[in-house]
Amino acid sequence: MMNSSNNALQQYLELHDAHREAIDAHSAAPMRALRSRARLRLEPPARLPRKADEGYARTDIDAIFAPDFGINIMRVPAPVDIAASLRCDIPNISTLMAVVAGDEFRPTDTLVRNMPAGVTLTSFSEAEKTMPGLVAGYLGRLADADEGADTATLLNSLLAQDGVLLHVSAGTVCTKPLQLVNIFNAGIPTLAARRVLIVLEPGASASLLVCDHTQSRGIACLASEVTEIFLGNGARLDYCHLEESNPDTSRVASLHASVGADATLDINGSTLSGGRTRNSYTVHLDHPGAQARIAGMAIASGTQHTDNNTFIHHHAPHCTSSQLFKYILDGSASGAFRGLIRVDQDAAFTEAYQTNRNLLASEQATMHTEPQLEIYCDEVKCGHGATTGQLDQAAMFYMRSRGIPQAQARMMLMQAFMADVVDTIAIPSLRDRLRMLVERRLNGQQTACGDCAAACAPAPSTQP
């Protein structure tokens, strides 16, 4: 692919136009429909967002997509070591796990054998056989629907050929956590367009852990991920995302959710290692009593860049939302957070809070934060706060005066700083696991997951 026009989008359009038949031929049917619509909307002057565009103050999406990435159009199975990645299984609890190798869904045997009644975790193409029409009924309704749907999302719709469906039928409570492990193992620079659709029917509940890993080393990888979540009335979803890749792997992700009456969406998104990361969360609280809690953390060092962008839209009365995002930035790492809460005129008795706190552990690290409130209703309780600072020097000296070495004192303070983000996770085993991973990360132990043998390439020692 040549990047001729100084516009990263162009190369993907050219690729698409030249290979449309092959792309379609290897696609799940619902993706084909989405693709046609996306293609129309990507005509000039469409382009990928650049630094300083609104909402992208510090993140150049165009530059992230600019390298000459290969796309696995013919869907040749990626040489991912599934056995090794199986060890991502969470200690003390068995999850129902599936792997996404590149962009290809691969269930594990245990998943297939142990899937509880009423719960489906499968690819779009499989779902077409067992639940025809279901995916097509939801896909794109949130992510692509907006007139202003961002170009990176439309590009995902253009390129994604299949996706992962999690469906939980009405009233079904899935007690075992489900797990999706996204893995890159690339021989050449690779872009994977990943698509996830989560539908919880009324009264259903589930928890899903999504992990990002990269097994290859020194090869540029880019994950384009679009997740759509539909929560029926009274449904409850715990969604955890854990990014532990390497500096050569970038991620441009958007998550779009619609939360029904008295339904609860809990999100925890943690970036422990990676290259450039952009996560955007758009949550619609559509019906009375809907609730969303979004927590996120970034622990970044080296030249890592992490950008979280939220848009919480209160459409209905009596909805609550809370956001808690924390960053620890070391080395020359940079972070960005932009959080927008919008309360419509009809959304009386809204409660919406947002907190962003950041620790700069080095002089070179930088943080950009932009909290925003748009309130068109009087009967609301809203608040937001953002702080960026250094480690508490008084606490640091106190600890050292007791004999705790400086590096360890730093580590303990950073861990303490992240404690409340970890504590937002409702499932104890996931919470303990994240706590352990944060500790390892802050210790400079970079093995992605405990004793994982997957050799998910560690970042070069970049201990904060």
Add this chain to the structure above:
Amino acid sequence: MQQDILLKVTDLHAAIDGREILKGIDLEIHPGEVHAIMGPNGSGKSTLSGVLAGDPRYTVTAGSATFHGVDLLALAPENRSHEGLFLSFQYPVEIPGVSMVNFMRAAVNAKREYLGEPPLSASDFLKLMRNKRAVVELDNKLASRSVNEGFSGGEKKRNEIFQMAMLEPRLSILDETDSGLDIDALRIVASGVNKLKTQHNATIVITHYQRLLDYIRPDFVHILYKGRIVHSGGPELALELEEKGYDWIKQQVDNDEQQQ
């Protein structure tokens, strides 16, 4: 005899934010001794404590401090602690999110590592915590919370002496440990300090009140004023100060200054 000197401070000068606070401190402490340092507010007592403990906010501009033969000022704060120096803070610091247990375990095991000893087992450590809590009757509930977080003023001071008991220092500097303690707590904390006293260790007690010195009997009393020790004496000096205040000392020093 040189070996008998636990701490020798010579002509110590120190500044904070470019302002000189300590202007030539001389102090010699031997094992088994208790020294009281008194002096008006702002005279530099906490500064001296901080400088000796290695608070990085202070810059030593001249002088030396030798701790049982070791150049104290060359050591990082954590190594000063490992060598046996302990500071009970005038204002103990709250550390939300760090539990007392993790904090103490890190401290104890760091010292053991420094001394070439293996870390304590979990059960030995908890036993040690329990024994030392008893020294100052520290509530188990406090020991299971974050470091000093939400502790009352008195609870914080009690927690300082608990930490002192855990670390078994050779030289303890108690910076106004009595402030904030109620009458019963003062007795408990003071008797805790006395229990920890041996002929091998020493204590510097910084206080404004004779009350504490009734419990912890000093061998020497020093008056710190304007960054210098301007007067030293025996325990009777504290009683004299209690009675007369600092004016006579201030006048004496200020007159001397004018004459120069």
